[in-house]
Amino acid sequence: MTGTTHIVGAGLAGLSCAVRLTEEGRGVALHEAARMAGGRCRSYYDSSLDLAIDNGNHLLLSGNAAALDYARRIGSVDELAGPKECVFDFLDTRDGARWRLRPNASRLPWWIFAGDRRVPGTTPKDYLGALGILVAKKGATIGEAMKCSGLLYERLWGPVLLSALNTEPRDSSAALAAAVLRETLAAGGAACRPLVARRGLGTAFIEPALATLAARGAAPRFGARLKKIEFGGDRIAALDFGDEKIALAEGDRVVLAVPPWTAQELVPGLVAPDDFRGIVNAHFKIAPPPGQPPLIGMIGSLSEWLFAFDDRLSVTISGADRLMDESRESLAERIWAEVAAAAGLPAALPPWQIVKEKRATFAATPAQQQRRPGATTRWRNLFLAGDWTATGLPATIEGAIRSGYRAAELAT
Numbered sequence: 001m002t003g004t005t006h007i008v009g010a011g012l013a014g015l016s017c018a019v020r021l022t023e024e025g026r027g028v029a030l031h032e033a034a035r036m037a038g039g040r041c042r043s044y045y046d047s048s049l050d051l052a053i054d055n056g057n058h059l060l061l062s063g064n065a066a067a068l069d070y071a072r073r074i075g076s077v078d079e080l081a082g083p084k085e086c087v088f089d090f091l092d093t094r095d096g097a098r099w100r101l102r103p104n105a106s107r108l109p110w111w112i113f114a115g116d117r118r119v120p121g122t123t124p125k126d127y128l129g130a131l132g133i134l135v136a137k138k139g140a141t142i143g144e145a146m147k148c149s150g151l152l153y154e155r156l157w158g159p160v161l162l163s164a165l166n167t168e169p170r171d172s173s174a175a176l177a178a179a180v181l182r183e184t185l186a187a188g189g190a191a192c193r194p195l196v197a198r199r200g201l202g203t204a205f206i207e208p209a210l211a212t213l214a215a216r217g218a219a220p221r222f223g224a225r226l227k228k229i230e231f232g233g234d235r236i237a238a239l240d241f242g243d244e245k246i247a248l249a250e251g252d253r254v255v256l257a258v259p260p261w262t263a264q265e266l267v268p269g270l271v272a273p274d275d276f277r278g279i280v281n282a283h284f285k286i287a288p289p290p291g292q293p294p295l296i297g298m299i300g301s302l303s304e305w306l307f308a309f310d311d312r313l314s315v316t317i318s319g320a321d322r323l324m325d326e327s328r329e330s331l332a333e334r335i336w337a338e339v340a341a342a343a344g345l346p347a348a349l350p351p352w353q354i355v356k357e358k359r360a361t362f363a364a365t366p367a368q369q370q371r372r373p374g375a376t377t378r379w380r381n382l383f384l385a386g387d388w389t390a391t392g393l394p395a396t397i398e399g400a401i402r403s404g405y406r407a408a409e410l411a412t
């Protein structure tokens, strides 16, 4: 097939689609509304901190096959750092208990029988409760599939599911949780090693992709916001960017890799997720104390995950809609008080930045899950990509990249 594939949106879905198509020598034109690529997964220079920071800390797991494949293809897989084995440090801020969760590498989960590997205060039998997620009825919530209370829920399932789904777990889709569990914890500790972009999301996921695309003559056109699509019969006839209209030839295709709210404005009748959840990140410019784990799950506090980078400590709070109206100053103070206590640092607030992402992900509820469209449309040259399309996964890097790969297959 000849022709150009116009990819609209240079987030991870659009970039991964472009990487795959150009690898096969296909003609690609990438259009991005913003002045930079990366969308919801980006690094930027923060002048108040005088540091490059990420819009939000992103955690990958070693079972995220598409994300690792993408990083290999753009030559950045070494940017993803993590322990050699599956290890998660936790702190229960209510009683000061600290532990290391250490699922064994293989699929047979013997770690739940080892007291020094599982959550303190729990028994092996407690872990069977989560099996309800794997056998839940279609359309069930996690609240219907398992007991959402008790020490194991508070110390493990609640925090892990909240961060994977970015939605209150009780109300979230059991099918989405099951998809995550099958590809990670149920696949054994080897698929659950935590991986973090140590030098930032830009260095790991965006800049190497842009360099790869530039070398293949497919550098994005920035500041190019698609305003309107012109439809003609069963195909798209033109893309209208306001200052420029691109007429599509017979062999040309379009991959729309924009967020769902934009896709709904552009495509008549498109049903897509329309309920979203926020994430708050707090960045503190301070060197982590010696021995600080790269990642700590914090239980019983406002702070949920504490990331340690060379030049800063950063906290992620998921499903954070309740915090969107709280002042940044108040959030910085409250979060720092918890971080200082957890890391044994002075109470004086270091330079900080709060990043609120209101529509970080779609709400991972059964109702929203039903609104996710597939990659094909009723127009034969229009394909959809993005973490919100029907990938079977929650809104994640893994899902976004899989959707980009799928659109590339369809557009080939």
Ligand SMILES: Cc1cc2nc3c(=O)[nH]c(=O)nc-3n(C[C@H](O)[C@H](O)[C@H](O)COP(=O)(O)OP(=O)(O)OC[C@H]3O[C@@H](n4cnc5c(N)ncnc54)[C@H](O)[C@@H]3O)c2cc1C
Pocket: 008, 009, 010, 011, 012, 013, 014, 031, 032, 033, 034, 037, 038, 039, 040, 041, 055, 056, 057, 058, 059, 060, 224, 225, 226, 227, 257, 258, 259, 262, 279, 280, 281, 357, 359, 360, 361, 385, 386, 387, 388, 395, 396, 397, 398, 400
């Ligand atoms: C704070 C935060 C923390 C997160 N943490 C994690 C995590 O720990 N692990 C994980 O796996 N995932 C995480 N995610 C989710 C992950 O970032 C997303 O799933 C992923 O980045 C979505 O990529 P995308 O390409 O589908 O969409 P987007 O990144 O939204 O990309 C869409 C692109 O389209 C562009 N665009 C919009 N309108 C137009 C237009 N009209 N014309 C042209 N271009 C347009 C946008 O500017 C953007 O660049 C997190 C997200 C946030 C916000």
